[in-house]
Amino acid sequence: MSSAAALNYAGCEDNHYQPHFLDSCFLCRRPLGHNSDIFMYRGNTPFCSQECRQEQIETDEANEKRWKISSSKRSNHSTTKENNTKKVVRTGTVAVA
Numbered sequence: 001m002s003s004a005a006a007l008n009y010a011g012c013e014d015n016h017y018q019p020h021f022l023d024s025c026f027l028c029r030r031p032l033g034h035n036s037d038i039f040m041y042r043g044n045t046p047f048c049s050q051e052c053r054q055e056q057i058e059t060d061e062a063n064e065k066r067w068k069i070s071s072s073k074r075s076n077h078s079t080t081k082e083n084n085t086k087k088v089v090r091t092g093t094v095a096v097a
């Protein structure tokens with residue numbers, strides 16, 4: 001029970017400090033000391049180690065691939081629909097003329 005309360009408190013603390021995100025690792029939230037190395041990614045995302053940064057890069061790449069697949073599927077679908085509609089209208093016009 002006490003550990004749950006501590007977790008809640010830690011969550012509040014985390015939110016409070018989020019604007020100063022350079023103070024902690026983006027992945028594992030480990031505080032980044034002034035003397036420790038900071039591994040930057042995409043310009044403004046700090047990590048405590050190469051391992052953490054690599055994990056985030058891989059997560060991002062996986063997300064991008066998934067996003068690309070779903071978005072291309074969606075656009076293909078709507079393009080097909082549009083073409084079908086145009087074809088129907090054109091055919092109808094030709095039949096009338």
Ligand SMILES: [Zn+2]
Pocket residue numbers: 025026027028029030047048049052
């Ligand atoms: Zn880390």
